[in-house]
Amino acid sequence: MRVVVPFAAETPKTRLESVLTPAERSAFARAMLADVLRAVVEAGHEPTVVSTAPLDLAGLELPGEVAASASVTADDRPLTEAVNARLPGGDAETTTDEPAPVAVVMADLALATPDALERLLTSTADVAVAPGRGSGTNALVVRHPEFRVDYHGTSYLDHRETAREIGATLETVDSFRLATDVDEPADLVEVIVHGRESNRAPACLREFGFALDERDGRVDIVRNEDCAAE
Amino acid sequence: MRVVVPFAAETPKTRLESVLTPAERSAFARAMLADVLRAVVEAGHEPTVVSTAPLDLAGLELPGEVAASASVTADDRPLTEAVNARLPGGDAETTTDEPAPVAVVMADLALATPDALERLLTSTADVAVAPGRGSGTNALVVRHPEFRVDYHGTSYLDHRETAREIGATLETVDSFRLATDVDEPADLVEVIVHGRESNRAPACLREFGFALDERDGRVDIVRNEDCAAE
Numbered sequence: 001m002r003v004v005v006p007f008a009a010e011t012p013k014t015r016l017e018s019v020l021t022p023a024e025r026s027a028f029a030r031a032m033l034a035d036v037l038r039a040v041v042e043a044g045h046e047p048t049v050v051s052t053a054p055l056d057l058a059g060l061e062l063p064g065e066v067a068a069s070a071s072v073t074a075d076d077r078p079l080t081e082a083v084n085a086r087l088p089g090g091d092a093e094t095t096t097d098e099p100a101p102v103a104v105v106m107a108d109l110a111l112a113t114p115d116a117l118e119r120l121l122t123s124t125a126d127v128a129v130a131p132g133r134g135s136g137t138n139a140l141v142v143r144h145p146e147f148r149v150d151y152h153g154t155s156y157l158d159h160r161e162t163a164r165e166i167g168a169t170l171e172t173v174d175s176f177r178l179a180t181d182v183d184e185p186a187d188l189v190e191v192i193v194h195g196r197e198s199n200r201a202p203a204c205l206r207e208f209g210f211a212l213d214e215r216d217g218r219v220d221i222v223r224n225e226d227c228a229a230e
Numbered sequence: 231m232r233v234v235v236p237f238a239a240e241t242p243k244t245r246l247e248s249v250l251t252p253a254e255r256s257a258f259a260r261a262m263l264a265d266v267l268r269a270v271v272e273a274g275h276e277p278t279v280v281s282t283a284p285l286d287l288a289g290l291e292l293p294g295e296v297a298a299s300a301s302v303t304a305d306d307r308p309l310t311e312a313v314n315a316r317l318p319g320g321d322a323e324t325t326t327d328e329p330a331p332v333a334v335v336m337a338d339l340a341l342a343t344p345d346a347l348e349r350l351l352t353s354t355a356d357v358a359v360a361p362g363r364g365s366g367t368n369a370l371v372v373r374h375p376e377f378r379v380d381y382h383g384t385s386y387l388d389h390r391e392t393a394r395e396i397g398a399t400l401e402t403v404d405s406f407r408l409a410t411d412v413d414e415p416a417d418l419v420e421v422i423v424h425g426r427e428s429n430r431a432p433a434c435l436r437e438f439g440f441a442l443d444e445r446d447g448r449v450d451i452v453r454n455e456d457c458a459a460e
Binding site: 136186190 | 343409447
């Protein structure tokens with residue numbers, strides 16, 4: 001299945017600015033993107049990065065089989081428009097055959113595994129959604145040619161409503177791994193605890209000096225300041 | 231399967247004190263407990279509430295079939311001790327037969343559904359864990375007679391390590407519903423978005439005047455102050 005992975009190349013992960021410098025945020029965002037692309041390829045699918053600015057995939061140093069299956073295209077439109085153009089029946093659809101299903105997986109799902117993605121990608125519903133916290137839509141598969149996304153606000157609830165309006169069946173996929181988009185400092189704990197051992201993003205955080213910190217029974221992250229950038 | 235549901239009856243949900251009065255926190259905690267008990271019974275299992283103080287289940291006004299399957303026992307020991315006593319081979323085990331598997335499901339898993347619980351409860355691993363955010367352990371099933379819990383700090387990582395030490399197989403169950411324990415004001419959004427329609431906890435929040443609030447593309451809860459207690 002074609003899997004679209006939207007990526008904000010220019011100002012990634014601004015909500016991490018209290019703990020990471022701009023250069024670190026960029027490196028960390030690219031590490032998460034590389035991990036997501038690898039999970040998609042290991043699940044047997046072909047990812048297309050839709051980047052807000054030109055992006056050199058070679059710079060991600062992807063493993064060979066991942067690099068061979070992944071492609072990139074630049075689209076400076078807002079997220080919702082860029083995704084809708086690529087859904088079945090959208091403007092950027094290049095085939096004239098029966099529209100093929102399209103998946104959309106966010107680039108900051110650092111906990112994504114092939115198993116978790118498969119649970120989403122094997123759904124036979126017209127629309128399958130993996131919600132994120134706060135009524136977000138972290139990943140979805142669209143088979144219905146009339147369905148369009150709107151990522152603003154309570155997108156999970158809005159996508160349910162849209163499916164109902166066009167008579168499309170909708171399945172909600174119950175996955176903690178796909179529900180965890182990495183936006184805020186507290187989310188870094190999840191990357192360290194649940195990131196796959198061979199993944200780039202947890203390695204990147206450890207390289208930056210982050211470690212788990214237990215205090216009063218609550219778990220947070222702490223940084224060795226020797227590793228912090230100036 | 232016997233399912234232990236630990237419940238802090240006296241000072242429930244203190245981290246919600248910025249948005250709920252003590253009486254509201256108590257009512258909301260009981261509503262979540264009732265929802266969890268119903269989900270356990272609908273999944274075909276018998277819940278035992280292990281309460282820090284005497285608790286009258288009749289006060290929960292459970293549906294008939296739920297009330298018929300649920301029981302309650304008081305145990306004022308700390309969570310970890312009270313749970314360990316009830317695991318296979320623990321002090322409070324009453325049978326002399328082969329130890330039967332025991333599940334432990336937290337009382338604040340307001341998003342739990344029979345389907346999500348079944349994915350956990352049908353695991354054949356010696357230990358199956360549904361992690362919560364921050365390396366917590368929200369629900370688990372124990373079949374191995376030597377396994378003991380420790381809920382302090384990074385319990386999910388610690389439980390993995392314990393399983394390794396005693397040579398027990400461990401499965402991690404990937405569920406957003408089971409990963410969402412309701413501790414903090416931001417978690418109330420999830421109860422309103424994902425709580426089952428027939429559940430008590432979302433109805434309780436709506437009765438208190440809570441609704442979703444979209445601002446700057448972020449989703450939060452807002453309260454109609456006419457509904458707030460004095």
